Amino acid sequence: MPKILIINVGATHALRPVRQGSDPLARATAKHLWMADNDDVVIYSGTLENAFIDYVFGITRVDRNRVRLVQVDGVLDDAALDACDLDPSTLQGYAINACYMSPAVARLQQRLTPSRASQAQTFAASAGADLFNRKADFRRLASGFGLPIPPGEILLPGADPAAAVQRLLGLTGALILKSNSGAGGEGNYGITLAARRMTGVRASRTVANLREAQDAARAFTAELREDSVIEAYLPSTEEFYLEYLIAGEGEVSYLNSGRVLYKGGRPDSGWCGLELPYGTREHLAQARELAAPFMAHAARIGYRGYINLDAIVTGGQVRFNETNARWGGGTAGHELFVRLHGQGHSAEKTLRSVRDIPALPFPAARRRLEEDGLLLSGDRHCGVVLLSGGGHPGDVIELLLAGNDPVHVDELEVRVRKAFRGITN
Template sequence: MGAIIIGNQLVEETATGHDELPVEYRRYLGMVSHRLLWTARPGDVVVLPNRPHPAFVEHVWHTLGVEDNAAPQILVPPVGARDDLLLYEDRLLDEDFCAELGGIVDPSKTDVRAFFHDDVVAELCARLGVRGTPSRSFLEQSGTALVNSKSTFRAIASGLGLSVPAGIVALTASAAEAYIWSHLAEGRSVIVKQDGHGGGYGNEIIRSPGGPSGFGASRTITIEDRQGLDAELLGAWDRWSGGGRPVVVEEYSADSVPLYAEFSITESGPELVGHGEMRVGTSDDGPTNRGLVIPAIRATGSGRYQAFLDEAHRLVGALGAMGYRGSVSVDSILLPDGRILLNEFNGRTSGSTHVHILCRALLGEDALLDRVTLVRSNRALTNIPDALRRIRDAGLWFNRTGRSGVLLGGDDGQLIIIGSTLEETERIESHLEALLAPA
């Protein structure tokens, strides 16, 4: 028996509580969980909120060289009180599902790899009698909230003297108002971050009429005077604080390039898994991760990039010293003046985890050294079998010998393009745009 891989994209509160996400975005996140198939190996059990497309499943096992009789099992719990979009508590802890899973696993040999190792996953581990993750004790004491908290990030990073955006952790509306107005009065902008949200949701950009705006937030508002700011805060503070949580307010920098560095923290310490640039935009649904460039070609030439990786390593080392074990991604921004500022961490499986695992499986440990991987999110790609056929017929399939080509990252439409240079991957991306355009 290998691992139980759980695609619970969100903690219960974010999925259903005060900060509940729009239904279409929850549907999208449920499909994103299907990408975890790339991290599975024979003997594993993958628990997903709904069934991935059979053509995508076949594509994954074929690419990884997994025989049909050795393929990991895919389990989907019964639908609970809500829907089958995400793995809610009543689904993961359903008695019949727990019994089915318990009949498969060997408690003495099974690890659990959850997207979020929260209280629900801890209870599932207890019912199954499995040991869970190496940091189970830490995570069960609200550790998950700690290593995904934006205010905790600012406290630890600032305490270590790392490079972070100017900002404050506001505990009161008056403190937030004073800091925001100090920027608006000078024609600058701020970004307000809800403490526990992710993916840009819960972030709001507040700008003066001449201040910069951009990506990374689900809402942008323009404030003309202090009375307007006071009026905005009357309705916004409860939304930002979610009933009493800290609120992060930072100076917003326009024209920045978002970067990340992903680590795996073990008993031996942090190991750099990979790093890259996030291709971020906006849509009608809010902030959108449009993909990745691995490695971060536009940033690695900067003399400060290695310093960023070193600071990120120090930061995750602190999380390891606190008792956290597992995947953690450190986000940052590259400013036009060349500075790189760390702006949050996320102690969970990230949107890049499956890409780095896949690239290492196909390209070896030197995947970051001589290959460029371009990840494109394409939520309009709905006919998976047709898309796979078109890519194959165009001769664009990933080729192990040439170590380049196209893979389907998920049946949400994500495409993974591997080549020797950024220019090569961008040419393939342009070809795909025409190839997969709706008729």
């Protein structure tokens, strides 16, 4: 069935540049073009290079003449989507695949099928997906379904966090405060009694005592106008996610898993990518068993689309941190390899996204990988994919490495970093 692919990445939260000259929205848009197929309509923002479009469709064997590309100016938010000039009479029978199932997406569905309003459309039109994108709402839902989560509390707007800080700080000597709608760790702030690198936060502060911790928490929450979360920070040995798809009739399908990677394998150096699949079977099995009733509930109340659960392993046990009702960091790579290898690709290949490669313009980056014999093609299913195209000086690009196993991918990464050595960002 053809689809309308709505790349509304960054529509509900700002994608912060990681450095001067960085364009995360352009990278996010480019990497999801890999999800397009023949006869699709692709709605996107930003600029896609013609050479990159041809490169993507060459690997996925898509006829560019059979794909309609609809570009909008600025961020593809709900106002921009509502304004898209789409003739419903030409799109009968099309499915919708959107990064965010927002109210405007629901309105578009209603225009396509005016006689078949569904519970799922009503749920999306009421911004129901926000239940699974907001930190406080996740904590409420997870508690109700018995998901193991870090010790913590919900702070209402204007509430003094001092008492919660006093109750939680002594558990691990560190706290994490989460704004309700921050994404990718951008809304998270760490407070610690001992100097340490905290993962999953945009910034952290080392304090000398309880009073300083309370003051730091007050400063964080003072300007918030929505619920927030305060939790004991749990050091982790592994960080991973589970990704699911809830289809039109509420069928829940487990898609993939992946672990978070850090530069040099050190959490204190910042995260640099994902590896699919997540390889610790015991913890993966435990997480999937715990997540099943939560996902069934999401389907039952009307959510449709992709949804991820983020988790850690701490003290040998799985704890869940948050859920995100949208495409995840590994969605595009997973969907690409389903196209190339079928649903069982995770049993045959290891995929690794590498997000910190110094940028080159797309033609130069492609040429460099070709010259080193690294570039994956439609007939060569191990190698490197320019997942997000090229970039400008000072930016980074995201590559996808595909190998037969983690050792093979390690070897590819060494060769990739050697090929891009000497480029500064």
